[in-house]
C-alpha cells in the first residue's frame with residue numbers, strides 16, 4: 457500500500473484510501489461545496505486538462521482520480537506497459553488553475569487508490585474467472601468499441617460506479633474522444649438512478665487535438681515513434697473526414713466507409729514502402745446511431761436517416777457518430793466525429 461512517504465511532494469492533497477477521501481468529502485458537504493470530478497488513468501495531457509478546466513470553472517472543488525483499472529484491459533492488452541507518470545501528472549494539475557473566481561482554483565484533491573482498495577474481492581483480467589460484483593450496461597457494450605474490446609465496457613462501468621460511490625460528484629466530465637464510454641456511462645447513471653452525479657450532470661467535453669496534425673490527444677500516443685506520430689497516426693482523422701464528406705454529399709453509408717477505408721489502405725501502402733517501414737492497419741470505421749450504438753444500415757443516406765427519426769418526422773440535423781480505430785505499429789488509436797447536431801447529445805460546444 458502507498459504511504460505518504462512513497463508519494464511525490466505536491467501542493468494537491470492526495471488520498472489513497474476510500475476512508476481518508478470520505479472524511480474530506482464529508483467536510484465538503486458540511487461546507488455545502490459542489491464537487492466536480494474527472495476520472496483518468498493518468499499520463500495526463502491537454503485533453504485531460506480541458507476536462508479539469510471545465511470542472512474548475514463550474515465547481516467549488518475539483519477531484520481528479522488516477523487509477524489504471526485492470527478490469528477494463530483484456531489479458532492481451534497493455535495493462536503492464538500503460539504509461540504511469542505520477543510526478544508529471546501532479547505538475548500538470550498544479551499548473552492548471554482557474555483564475556476567474558475571487559480565490560483562484562486548482563485541483564482540490566487527487567484520488568489515487570491501489571488495486572485492492574478498488575477491488576476488495578480481488579480482480580483478474582480473465583472475465584470468466586472473475587468473482588464478485590460487476591456492472592454491465594446490457595445491450596450497449598458490444599457495438600462500436602465493444603466489438604473489438606468485448607469486456608471493456610463492463611470494466612469501465614464497474615470502476616466508474618465505484619468511483620462515483622466514493623467521490624460523490626455533483627458534476628462529472630468525460631471526453632468525447634471516448635464517445636461510447638461517455639454516452640454509455642450517462643445511460644448507466646440514469647438506469648441506476650444515481651444522484652451523484654445525475655445524468656444531466658455528466659458532461660461530455662470535445663476532443664482536444666494536436667494543432668498541427670489534428671491527431672486526437674491520448675495517453676497511448678506516448679507509444680508512437682516520432683515518425684509514426686507525424687506520418688501515420690493522423691490518417692485516422694483524415695479517414696473520418698473522408699467519411700464525413702461522403703456522408704454530407706449524400707452517399708450511402710456503405711460507400712462512405714469504402715472511401716474512408718480506401719484512404720487508409722493507400723496511405724498504409726505508401727508508409728509500408730517508405731524508409732520508415734511503418735505498419736498501419738484499420739480496425740474499423742463505422743457510422744452508428746448515438747442512442748442505440750447500432751450500425752446504420754448500408755444503404756442509409758443522410759436524407760433517409762433524417763426521415764427515419766424516432767419522431768417519425770424529418771430531422772435535418774439528427775446526430776450520427778462516425779468513429780474508428782486504427783493500429784499504428786503496436787499502438788491502437790481511436791477517434792470519432794459527431795455529424796449533425798452535437799448539442800442533441802449534450803456535448804458541450806463552448807469552452808467556459
Ligand SMILES: Nc1ncnc2c1ncn2[C@@H]1O[C@H](COP(=O)(O)OP(=O)(O)OP(=O)(O)O)[C@@H](O)[C@H]1O
Nearest residue numbers: 496497498503630631633634663664673674675676
Ligand atoms: N483528446 C482528448 N480530449 C478530450 N478528452 C479526452 C481526450 N483524451 C482523453 N480524454 C478523456 O479523459 C478521460 C480520461 O481518459 P484516459 O485517462 O483514458 O486518457 P486517454 O488519453 O483517453 O488514454 P488512452 O490513451 O488510454 O485512451 C476520459 O474521459 C477521456 O475521454
Ligand SMILES: CC(C)(CO)[C@@H](O)C(=O)[O-]
Nearest residue numbers: 495496497525612615634
Ligand atoms: C473512465 C476511465 C477513467 C475508467 O477507468 C477510463 O476508461 C478512461 O480514462 O477513459
Ligand code: BAL
Nearest residue numbers: 497528529608634637
Ligand atoms: N480512455 C479509454 C481507456 C482505455 O482505453 O482503456
